[in-house]
Amino acid sequence: MSQSIFYANAGMGKNVKGVALVAKDGFSARYDLDRIHGVFSRPEHKLAGQSYKDRVLILDAAKGGVATAWMLYEMAARGIVPSALVLNAVNPIMVQGTALAGMTLISGFDQDITQAIADGASVEIEPNGQRPFIRVVERST
Amino acid sequence: MKLNDEEKAMLAGEFGPLRQWAIDHQIKVGTYLKAPDFVPVMQAHIMADTESLGAAGVEWLENWTKLPAEQRQVRIPTITDPRGTDFAAAGKLRQQSWMLDLERRTIVAFEALGILMTDTCINYQTIMPPVRGEHTAYGDTGVVIYSNSVCGARSNFEGGPSALSAGLTGRTPRYGFHLDKCRRATLIVNVDWTPESLNEWGALGALIGRLAGDYWQVPAIVGIERSPTSDEMKHFGAAMASFGSVALFHIVGVTPEATHLSDVAAAPRSLRCYDLGVSDVRALQASYGGVLDKVDIVVFSAPQLSLVEMRQLSLLLEGRRTTIPLLAITSPQVKPDADRMGITAKIEAAGASVLAGMCFYQSYAREMAEANGWKRLATNSAKLTNILGGYGYTPALLSMEKCVEIACDGGRISQ
Numbered sequence: 001m002s003q004s005i006f007y008a009n010a011g012m013g014k015n016v017k018g019v020a021l022v023a024k025d026g027f028s029a030r031y032d033l034d035r036i037h038g039v040f041s042r043p044e045h046k047l048a049g050q051s052y053k054d055r056v057l058i059l060d061a062a063k064g065g066v067a068t069a070w071m072l073y074e075m076a077a078r079g080i081v082p083s084a085l086v087l088n089a090v091n092p093i094m095v096q097g098t099a100l101a102g103m104t105l106i107s108g109f110d111q112d113i114t115q116a117i118a119d120g121a122s123v124e125i126e127p128n129g130q131r132p133f134i135r136v137v138e139r140s141t
Numbered sequence: 142m143k144l145n146d147e148e149k150a151m152l153a154g155e156f157g158p159l160r161q162w163a164i165d166h167q168i169k170v171g172t173y174l175k176a177p178d179f180v181p182v183m184q185a186h187i188m189a190d191t192e193s194l195g196a197a198g199v200e201w202l203e204n205w206t207k208l209p210a211e212q213r214q215v216r217i218p219t220i221t222d223p224r225g226t227d228f229a230a231a232g233k234l235r236q237q238s239w240m241l242d243l244e245r246r247t248i249v250a251f252e253a254l255g256i257l258m259t260d261t262c263i264n265y266q267t268i269m270p271p272v273r274g275e276h277t278a279y280g281d282t283g284v285v286i287y288s289n290s291v292c293g294a295r296s297n298f299e300g301g302p303s304a305l306s307a308g309l310t311g312r313t314p315r316y317g318f319h320l321d322k323c324r325r326a327t328l329i330v331n332v333d334w335t336p337e338s339l340n341e342w343g344a345l346g347a348l349i350g351r352l353a354g355d356y357w358q359v360p361a362i363v364g365i366e367r368s369p370t371s372d373e374m375k376h377f378g379a380a381m382a383s384f385g386s387v388a389l390f391h392i393v394g395v396t397p398e399a400t401h402l403s404d405v406a407a408a409p410r411s412l413r414c415y416d417l418g419v420s421d422v423r424a425l426q427a428s429y430g431g432v433l434d435k436v437d438i439v440v441f442s443a444p445q446l447s448l449v450e451m452r453q454l455s456l457l458l459e460g461r462r463t464t465i466p467l468l469a470i471t472s473p474q475v476k477p478d479a480d481r482m483g484i485t486a487k488i489e490a491a492g493a494s495v496l497a498g499m500c501f502y503q504s505y506a507r508e509m510a511e512a513n514g515w516k517r518l519a520t521n522s523a524k525l526t527n528i529l530g531g532y533g534y535t536p537a538l539l540s541m542e543k544c545v546e547i548a549c550d551g552g553r554i555s556q
Contacts, residue, residue, distance in 0.1 A: 010173045026386075030193070030502075031531045042531035061355040063386050064528075065282045067193040067503075069300020074195030091356035091386050092174060092317065096300040099169040 004136040006116055008086075009108030011132025012095070015125065016084040016104045020140075021055035022119040023047045024112070027087065027094070028064025029071035038080040056123050056134075057082040060114055062094040072097035084125050086134055088113055106132045142171045142314065143178040151310060157212030159205045163306035170303060171314025180276050180315040185215070185308035186264060187256065188222040188280035189301040190503040191243035198301075199246050206253035214255035219308035220268060221251065222281045223445065223472075223500035224260045230496045235512035240505055256308065260498035261472035262444045265292065266371055268474065273397055276319055278307030282388070283379035283444050283524065289389040291374050293397040295319045298356070298388055317357075318389055324398065326361035326391060326406040328353060328413040335366040336422065338540045339376045339450075342369065343523030344422045346377040350385025352415050361391045361405050361412075368395050372447050379444050380523035429526045430537020430554070436517040439463075439548040441541070442470035442501040443525040448478050450541075451495075455484045457545040458491035466513075467493035467548040470501055493548070501525065506532040519544045519554070 023046035026032070034041035038053040062068075075081040084104035085094065098105040106127050109116070113134070117123065120140030126133055150156065151164040167179070191199060205213055226236055226244050248258060259268055262281045265288055271277050273293030279285045280299050288294040297317040299307060307313045317323050330349050336342045349360050360381070369377065369392075381387045391399035399405045406412060430436075441454060446469060454469055469488055471479065476497035479485045485495045502525060510516065510533055518529060519537045521544055526536040537554065539547070547554055 010175075012169060012173055031528055033531065034507075041533070044530060061386070064383065066188045066280045066298050066300040067190075069302055070189065070193040070195070070198050073201070073302075074193070074197045077195070077197030089355040089357065090173075092170065092297045092303070093300045095170050095173045096166075096303040099166055099173075100302045105173075 003116065006109055006113060006134050008106035008132040008134070011106035011127030012098060013084070013102065013104030013127050015127070016056065017124040017137070018054065018056040018083045020058050020117055020119060020121045020123050021047065021050065021052060022058040022114055022117055024060055024114045026061050026063035027057065027059045027085070028062070028068055029075070030067040031064040035071060035075055035080065052082045053080050054083050056084045056086060056125065058086040058114055058117055060087065061089040062087055062091040066093050069093050069097040069100065072101040072103060076101040076103060086113060086125070106134060142168055142176055148179060157208055159208055159213050160309050163309040166302060167306050167310065167314055171316060174314065174316040176314035176316040178315055179312040180319050181312050182276045182278045182307050183217060184269065184271065185217060185219040185278040185299070185304045186222060186280050186284055187219060187301050187304040187308070189247065189251070190223065190225040191240065191247055192225050192503060192505050193301070194247060196243065199243050199250070202250040203246060206250050213253065215308035216311040217308055218257065219255070220257045220259040220264060222262050223503050224498050225504045227496040227499045230494060233494060234504070234509055236505060236509065259473065261474060262500060263375065263447060263472055266447050267472055278304050278313045280304040282382035283375065285388050286378035286382040286390065287375060289318055290378055290391065290396050323357070324389060324405070325359060326412060327358045328360050328415065329406065329409055330360050330362045331414065331416045332362060332364040332418065333416070334419040338521070339372060340426070340521040340523065340538055340540050341422055342373045343376040343380040344425045344538065345417065346380035347384040347523045347527065348417055348421055348425055349390070350381040350383065350387050353385040353387045356386045356388060358385070358387060359389050359391065360387065361393060361399060361402060363393045363402060365392050365395060372450055375444050376523065380527070383524040383527045426538050430519065430535070430539065433517055433535060433537050434554050436465070436519045436537060436547060436552045436554065437515045438465060439467040439519045439544045440470070440501050440525065441521065441544070442468065443522045443528070445500060446471040446475065448475050451475060451479045451484050451488070454541065454545070455487035457542060458488055458493060461491050461545070461549045463492040463548040464550070465548055465552040468496055468501065469493060470496045470499060473498045502528045502532070506534070510534060519547050
């Protein structure tokens with residue numbers, strides 16, 4: 001049986017259950033998103049055209065500028081926001097933004113998390129324990 | 142995180158609820174990023190255009206202004222990144238009244254917090270450049286990478302909430318580029334060609350940013366044959382930060398911490414190593430706008446133009462007439478000098494527009510595109526080309542000379 005639980009180096013926020021939206025690509029609220037409609041809008045992004053609302057977003061690395069620190073708060077206030085962010089590598093902006101927005105974030109794995117979890121899988125995240133983790137509850141079909 | 146007595150008092154609310162929120166926010170961030178304690182900072186710089194803040198963010202700021210002055214005002218010099226408009230040009234840009242209302246409310250709120258409305262992303266060229274070893278809390282990735290790399294200052298990317306927190310507490314969590322160990326090179330990039338134009342410097346920075354891959358990587362660049370100018374470093378760093386989230390680079394023999402490669406890489410052979418040359422830069426340039434034969438607008442912005450860039454543009458426009466919109470966006474500090482020296486008049490005499498205190502991508506770029514029918518854009522800023530795709534534009538990365546030529550030829554791009 002393949003691995004179903006993946007431990008992270010750090011986490012914050014609330015426990016979350018949801019459906020994973022996965023890509024081997026970066027994440028920046030300013031560069032990548034149409035925040036009004038809740039979709040990835042940068043044409044080169046591997047999730048271009050897909051909705052991120054209420055999805056557990058599993059991506060490679062935080063990218064781009066500092067705007068994400070405010071934008072996550074604004075997105076959360078309108079309810080058009082991912083339910084959690086799961087990243088191989090964070091930058092400080094992603095941490096600062098999720099802290100202000102009260103979102104869930106975990107990052108830093110001993111393998112590439114975008115390859116370990118399939119798009120569409122049902123997952124749950126516990127970010128606050130000694131060892132924050134994401135668990136695959138049901139694999140995508 | 143280890144807290145001293147003053148930090149514990151802030152956390153307990155003894156300095157009021159805003160400073161309590163600020164240090165609690167910093168502790169959350171610092172704990173996540175394994176900061177052992179705080180480091181005092183001497184300056185803060187806040188990115189807070191209203192497209193990023195949104196109505197929710199503006200209301201959040203306004204709520205704090207109801208506190209007594211002694212509880213709400215920043216403790217250290219705290220300045221601002223570009224705003225979302227130049228009020229004098231908002232009509233020309235077809236920005237809507239609700240955008241301007243949000244901007245006005247934000248300015249009132251920031252002023253109540255004691256923040257200096259400098260509205261610039263080139264504060265290292267115009268306001269107060271940091272000195273080597275100075276710990277700061279800067280927003281705007283271009284400001285951070287320039288200050289860290291060229292000035293030898295020490296800052297992480299501090300988003301608006303965290304830069305505001307630093308202004309209020311006078312400190313920031315000690316992680317990342319405040320620490321010696323994080324300033325060592327993690328990859329080496331050998332270049333056999335030194336760029337000449339600003340867009341070439343930006344394109345090289347973009348390539349290195351892509352190679353670096355994430356925030357914690359520090360490229361050491363070997364082979365640059367001369368000291369770049371401040372404007373060249375500005376475009377180089379801004380692009381690297383934009384494409385790779387990079388906050389620090391070293392150019393061996395040029396930047397202050399890397400007189401020799403061994404200063405930043407004890408065992409260079411153990412690091413990732415790449416070779417880049419002019420063909421790589423040309424390929425990146427061609428990837429932006431290579432299929433375009435016409436553009437709707439030319440923009441010089443991101444970062445804001447220095448006085449030297451403004452003068453260069455005015456000379457290129459002398460005796461010519463633009464036939465599509467050309468926006469030259471600078472800082473509120475440069476603009477009066479450009480006015481006084483007749484540079485603004487020369488640019489505007491050619492039909493172009495000089496804007497101040499904003500930056501194109503931070504000014505509701507999507508809405509401006511829809512209102513003005515702008516879809517295809519030419520610029521000499523690699524950073525701008527990287528950002529604008531997500532806003533629905535197809536950007537072309539060209540030299541300033543070529544952009545001017547296009548602007549004066551109905552937007553046509555001759556090959």
